[in-house]
Amino acid sequence: MAKLFIVKIGGNIADDDDALKRFLTNVAAASVPMILVHGGGKIATKIGAQMGIVSQYSNGRRITDAATIDLVTMVYAGLVNKKMVAQLQALGCNAMGLTGADGNCLFAVKRPVKDIDFGYVGDIPEEAVNVNLLTSLIRQGITPVMAPLTHNRQGQLLNVNADTVAAALSVALSATFKVRLLYCFEKKGILTNVSDDNSVVQLLNRSYYQQMLSEKKLFDGILPKIDNAFAAIDKGVKEVLIGHADDLINNLTEHTTGTLIQ
Amino acid sequence: MAKLFIVKIGGNIADDDDALKRFLTNVAAASVPMILVHGGGKIATKIGAQMGIVSQYSNGRRITDAATIDLVTMVYAGLVNKKMVAQLQALGCNAMGLTGADGNCLFAVKRPVKDIDFGYVGDIPEEAVNVNLLTSLIRQGITPVMAPLTHNRQGQLLNVNADTVAAALSVALSATFKVRLLYCFEKKGILTNVSDDNSVVQLLNRSYYQQMLSEKKLFDGILPKIDNAFAAIDKGVKEVLIGHADDLINNLTEHTTGTLIQ
Numbered sequence: 255m256a257k258l259f260i261v262k263i264g265g266n267i268a269d270d271d272d273a274l275k276r277f278l279t280n281v282a283a284a285s286v287p288m289i290l291v292h293g294g295g296k297i298a299t300k301i302g303a304q305m306g307i308v309s310q311y312s313n314g315r316r317i318t319d320a321a322t323i324d325l326v327t328m329v330y331a332g333l334v335n336k337k338m339v340a341q342l343q344a345l346g347c348n349a350m351g352l353t354g355a356d357g358n359c360l361f362a363v364k365r366p367v368k369d370i371d372f373g374y375v376g377d378i379p380e381e382a383v384n385v386n387l388l389t390s391l392i393r394q395g396i397t398p399v400m401a402p403l404t405h406n407r408q409g410q411l412l413n414v415n416a417d418t419v420a421a422a423l424s425v426a427l428s429a430t431f432k433v434r435l436l437y438c439f440e441k442k443g444i445l446t447n448v449s450d451d452n453s454v455v456q457l458l459n460r461s462y463y464q465q466m467l468s469e470k471k472l473f474d475g476i477l478p479k480i481d482n483a484f485a486a487i488d489k490g491v492k493e494v495l496i497g498h499a500d501d502l503i504n505n506l507t508e509h510t511t512g513t514l515i516q
Numbered sequence: 517m518a519k520l521f522i523v524k525i526g527g528n529i530a531d532d533d534d535a536l537k538r539f540l541t542n543v544a545a546a547s548v549p550m551i552l553v554h555g556g557g558k559i560a561t562k563i564g565a566q567m568g569i570v571s572q573y574s575n576g577r578r579i580t581d582a583a584t585i586d587l588v589t590m591v592y593a594g595l596v597n598k599k600m601v602a603q604l605q606a607l608g609c610n611a612m613g614l615t616g617a618d619g620n621c622l623f624a625v626k627r628p629v630k631d632i633d634f635g636y637v638g639d640i641p642e643e644a645v646n647v648n649l650l651t652s653l654i655r656q657g658i659t660p661v662m663a664p665l666t667h668n669r670q671g672q673l674l675n676v677n678a679d680t681v682a683a684a685l686s687v688a689l690s691a692t693f694k695v696r697l698l699y700c701f702e703k704k705g706i707l708t709n710v711s712d713d714n715s716v717v718q719l720l721n722r723s724y725y726q727q728m729l730s731e732k733k734l735f736d737g738i739l740p741k742i743d744n745a746f747a748a749i750d751k752g753v754k755e756v757l758i759g760h761a762d763d764l765i766n767n768l769t770e771h772t773t774g775t776l777i778q
Contacts (some may be wrong), residue, residue: 305567315663327594328591330589331597332589332592333594336618339615339618339667340617340672344671353613405606407606409605446747476573509612
């Protein structure tokens with residue numbers, strides 16, 4: 255079975271020209287087929303402010319109203335995605351930017367309204383990934399670069415969580431490839447001490463995760479990544495690594511740094 | 517040789533929800549493979565105004581400075597492109613939005629500075645079209661939807677003229693397909709009398725074009741389309757039609773309305 259890396263790159267990297275360039279240079283130098291999934295929330299917030307769009311949040315999660323879905327469509331699928339694609343092309347990597355709507359490579363369903371209406375936000379059903387199309391692109395030597403945006407198959411664009419997109423792609427493609435899911439961000443991995451960047455957990459299993467949770471050692475933003483990681487492992491993904499974007503190629507892929515989740 | 521329609525849809529249609537919906541419904545109902553190329557300049561101007569970006573023009577042509585290339589990347593490759601793709605998907609047409617950077621399907625070179633620096637604007641060399649990729653997508657039943665944006669293969673995005681993109685694709689794909697190039701806009705064709713929407717020229721050849729030019733009968737915006745059309749015919753494109761977006765499927769494809777250029 256051929257290897258495939260599915261790499262989620264966080265908004266803090268996408269928003270930092272130097273960090274992004276280092277990351278993309280590493281991606282282009284890699285010899286393993288990849289799919290990239292990127293965020294871009296910070297850039298969307300900045301451009302939204304220029305346009306007079308102030309996003310509403312509920313428990314730290316953006317409410318995607320009509321103005322906001324247009325905003326994130328412009329920023330994620332336009333600005334962030336196409337700049338990454340052009341840079342990768344210049345580095346010799348045959349990148350192709352996609353949203354889930356393009357070629358229907360991934361669809362979603364609008365999140366049902368319970369206590370809160372999150373607006374144009376999608377959840378990804380199990381059968382949502384177009385494995386044939388993505389496999390065909392990868393076999394043509396193309397590196398898909400996915401924006402965290404898709405459609406409901408009825409004409410409506412939906413905002414989706416990039417961590418979840420990366421996990422869904424990993425699960426669906428695990429039938430065809432030996433998938434390694436990489437969550438790249440600005441920390442070296444999961445930390446036992448949030449104020450010590452070098453306190454990286456090398457191996458995280460469920461019981462240690464529960465222990466860390468009960469000791470309240472984990473910082474907020476990491477929880478969805480870990481939950482997505484365990485769910486992906488349960489559904490057949492070979493391995494999940496969480497670590498620093500700079501370590502992606504030189505270290506993380508051989509797992510000398512970063513956190514391995516099993 | 518299989519048929520292929522390459523259809524340029526103007527910004528006035530892309531900016532009009534009802535006209536766009538009629539157009540996309542016709543596209544989805546067509547039985548011939550297509551590539552769409554869209555504009556979006558009016559929407560870019562509107563969003564630019566919201567962001568405080570005022571585009572500069574020289575002889576009616578937009579100067580693409582750093583703020584403007586970001587703006588058109590967001591609007592063309594993001595907002596306009598992905599809304600069209602999502603609508604087409606809902607209509608049962610397997611659309612895939614692309615810029616020229618995606619899969620390097622079309623590149624350009626920055627326009628040399630002579631009297632005027634047009635900024636991040638690209639001209640399309642003859643060998644710029646990735647015929648293999650576009651042919652592969654079409655043969656997978658995919659309808660490419662091209663935004664008028666590409667890259668210089670050195671990491672810089674460039675604004676390109678959508679009429680020219682459509683002509684370049686038509687020329688390059690004429691070796692593989694029997695290509696019909698359609699320029700769809702809000703007029704019924706080339707008019708002998710600009711104030712009479714029904715004074716459509718049915719057939720335009722070079723000598724009649726020269727005559728109309730000398731009689732100053734042609735309205736400004738149409739000249740680049742006609743020049744692109746004749747250049748495309750010279751380079752092997754089977755036929756070029758100019759006409760109303762609403763006539764695309766029902767009439768224009770059988771040429772009962774619109775202007776045929778030969």
